[in-house]
Amino acid sequence: MFFNPVRTIKFSLVLSLLTTRNSIFPSFSSMTDGRSLYEYVRPSKSMVVIRFRSFSSSSSDSFSASSSFSFSFSCSFWFSFSFSSPPDSSTSLPGVDSSGSSTLTFLVTSRSASCLRFRSTMMKLTLSFVVSQIKARTSCTQSISYSSLFQLIASLIIMSNYTHLQNTPAQVATVLCCNCGVPMDGSSGLVMCHDCIKLTVDITEGIPREANLSFCRNCERFLQPPTQWIRCALESRELLALCLRKLKGLNKVRLVDASFIWTEPHSRRIRVKLTVQGEAMANTIIQQTFEVEYVVVAMQCADCAKSYTTNTWRATVQIRQKVAHKRTFLYLEQLILKHNAHVDTVNIQETKDGLDFFYAQKSHAAKMVEFLTAVAPVKNKRSEELVSQDIHSGSSQYKFTFSIELAPICRDDLVVLPKKLAHSLGNITRLVLCSKVSSMLHFIDPSTLQTADLNAPQYWRSPFPTLLDATQMVEFIVLDVEPTGDIRGKNVLADVTVSRASDLGTNDQTYYIRSHLGAILHPGDSCMGYFLTNTNLNSDLWDTLDTDNTPEVVLVKKHYERKSKKSKYRNWKLKRMAKEYNEMDDATRQARQEQEKAERDYELFLQELEEDEELRQTVNMYKAPTQAQFESDMDDDDEAPEVGLDELLDEMDEMTIS
Template sequence: MPKVLCCMCGVLMESNAANTCSTCLASKSDITRGISTEATLHQCRGCGRWHKDAGKWVACELESRELMGLCLGHVSGLKPPKGHASNQQDKIRLVDAGWIWTEPHSMRLKVRLTVQREVQAGTILQQSFTANFTVRNQQCLECAAEFRQGTWKSVVQVRQRVTHKRTFLYLEQLILKHGAHRGCLSIETFRDGMDFYFPDKGKAARFICFLESVVPIKLKTSKKLISTDIKSNIANYKFTNLAEICPLCKDDLLYLPAKTARNLGNIARLVLVKNISEVIHLLDPLTGQTASMSGDVFWRDPLRPIVTAARSRMTRYVVLGKEAVFLRQNASQRTANRKQRSRLARLTLAREEDLGSNDAQYEEQSHVGYLMKAGDVCLGYDLKDTALSEDDAETVRANGGFPNVIVIRKLYGGAAAMEEQGGDDLHDDSVAVAAAAAKKNRIWRLKRLQVKAGDEDETMMETGERMSKKKLAKLAEQEEMDEEDFMREVEADKEMRQNINLYKAQDVIAKKAMDDAMDDEDDDDDEDDQAIQLEELLDNLVLDDPADKPTAAEGNAAPAFSEDGTLILSSMYEEGERAAKDGIHYVSREDVRNVRDKDAPVVVTSQSKPGKDFSDLL
């Protein structure tokens, strides 16, 4: 190819169509022409999500790859319009994109973009520039619905006909762990259940599927016509879903019908409810044999417990001694595995209230005997004086087929110093003091949902003057006692703790560490593996923050909220840390002064391919 002089600078160069060298061509070319450098993004102040397009809202953290893709989608000129046939020279290639630091309260985002374009055959120019985005507040549809009356389309009414709320406390922790409340407009609480309000039928159906996967429920649905458009044949309905939870609760004592016991693997008829999941798990407290009953089987022939796991039905016992028990394997005990059989023990018990007054002692076999040692305090059912509703159960007890005591669980820490009395003793000052001490000494805390009192509870409060102060105080204290009972269940059941999130109480942990450093006692013979260990606890629970605020984001983690309810999208990351995690360049606040709005184009020897982190974002 012949060589000619550049028409602008006179440098000897190979001939081209413009007769201009690449340096002069770059000085008079602007390959960013047609690319917008100003755009506006809309963010919902309520839930912190960003508006994408066509009414879609997505949750993105600051400096994240998702937010970068949203910003690039608002930059016109990076991608040719659909149906536009552009030649190679008109094509813009995005080779790099990075974040530039902005003041947190400026409502501005800046992105540093680097593009390439082939201006003529064999000449490729590269140029960097800054795109500025202004953040505006705009309320999303879900948040707008929360401030309007009658905006819910479907309600899920969860009910359980029992005298306590321990099941709902456990269900609340499952909902928080799995985020099943996302998309819920509001939550109301009642004495026998909770109501969850959703903006559409689909979100309610998803929540019902979650309930079916964690507890046995019986579902009833109905709908109410709100309005109708005769011309377009469109009707507006509100849907009500009643989910009734199985009335059996953890630690309830059952006396199974003979046929049911045979169908469940020849398990003993006197069983405890071990726990409740999508099925009902039963346990023989004398042999450790287990069985599972599905919800369908239960609802076909509902069972009533002979002793409910109520505070007034539990008795405190002191362990005086124990002896390990080993059972031989046989066909009727095939579900009692070797590990469970080795955990059986024969306990020597005495009622705590009888100590010092009489010498009555009981020797009973227990499935939690391996946890006990002399001097421990445990809870149990006193079957000696319990009235049984089943006729054959009375006959079996008369023939000596029932144990006198069924041990339920061991009491831990401050709970062992509490009174387990009901009735009039429920309001004793020592009980309240002991309950407060037990709660204060726990090294763990639980997160709670943000709920409001239902109409039923509000009516009671409005007409409170008609109720005696003693009854109002009893209702309030009963809720506190239900919560304390649930805390004890969590302390005594390692399997239950695997399904919920426990958070560290840093102040209690620090105080306990100081006390342990001064105490040199070592209990090497303690076989207890149910006590809560520090390794099970999670960090980052701020008890002063408001209760959990749900988001309607699909497929994204729920963001954090400050004390006033505003979103903190980057609360878990330091400056530039989130961008580095996604492999995105970040210009820090110290280097931002050296960044110009637009750099001069430079000639590159070969065309770079778009980075893999940005090729799918355009």
């Protein structure tokens, strides 16, 4: 604490007078009788009033049993200290604890609200000092001397006469604005008011109002300097971040807000509204809003340029399947489109037995191989070819080839399992149908509804061919259906009486068989199946079977009559990948036959999607144009199943903002 030296000397004299009890306090000599008291004393203009009272006989220089005193002064604070000590055996005082503990209590009140904050702070420091001194003294003895008590009181008197600081408002210099003449504060050092600064100073002077964005039309990606190409949707956060990076002077100001202004998509213009803050003059921050227009410049990225150049790929994935149809690749194409597994391809070529995918990086090809392994029973083999080698640095350039072979077993194929494999699959019947193909092969015994799953590693350890495929099925007419009561999933076991459709009107030959299609077959329906009695089978596995216990006919699926007009106009469609035809000449007869065969396989694949709801859930189907939907509604052929509109998606590529 800091005091005025003059006042310190003044109250030092007061302190010396207070410590001389005989000259200032003549009644102290009569305190030995236990009834004397001292009323008050006024040593200065501070109007200090001190009262003492003693209830026990002791020396005139101390309080012993129960003593109290109070004092007040002109700073409008009032203090009350009470000391209590255990009484002796000859004294009985009311309100004194007989446990022998010494206590100290005090009370502080303020009568002046104007200087409450300052005074309370100073008096807290003083009181803490007083309490610590008194506690330090009372911890050793039961009495406190008058001289020490008066020294503490004098300290409080000095604090009461301390001149408190007052917040006096300083005189503010006023100057006139050099531009408009409005009075303003001159202590800031400015010669122009804030309104004039906003009108005359431009903090966005170094920020360009126009810029260019490079855009590849083929892959629809934007260039992020220096060489990275990224996909950004219109008015997306990624595109906004790319636009802000193109502005060179934006780091000199503080960006507050940024948003797009709508522009017509075909205008090739992107407008962005920016709000920035910056320092105009000394300690003057202003905020301004401006617009930047970006021109979308069309160009070709390096990846697309390589796709139009021969022998620029680094890795290729060759997918092959040794079957007589393309339905497996049609389904695989839809899976690739649904999961966007073709986004990194440089080029796609269609060959006679499969597809070739070309990639600019080896990692992209490896990613495609992982996808194929997850959706189909495949085996792969990798090979590499040395392209170039630097003998000085030891670096080499290779081209990698991943050969993928699909299992030659497709849906609805009739197969004969090897005896050892059938025993390991739960002792299932060896003559089974392939009901589903995914990463595993799913088989079902049509005569018992027993099922088995065969994974790809098990199949490729002991591969086996198909006995009959879908192209060799024969149409049958259902004459009678008797369910046996066995149900497993969607399959219901039933005894069915059928006859070949070609035998109607020529002979009365019928076949009594057991089938898993009891839930969907009714008398008079048509169904497709394999006619084993009149078929010449060239298979070693078939020769090992007991032909006496093999069925004559194996029904596969129900057949729906479709008109040509119905198949031409559908209310849905599928997306196709853009492929290049390799080793084919459209002018040759073989090319035309291959084209007709491909169209026939595609139509069969579409019919499978219409008939199987579970298969439709694995592909993306889109709404057809309005004309095709109208033609489909006018068709009166209601026998074939149809795809509901709730299963179709809107083609987003054809949607525009109106």
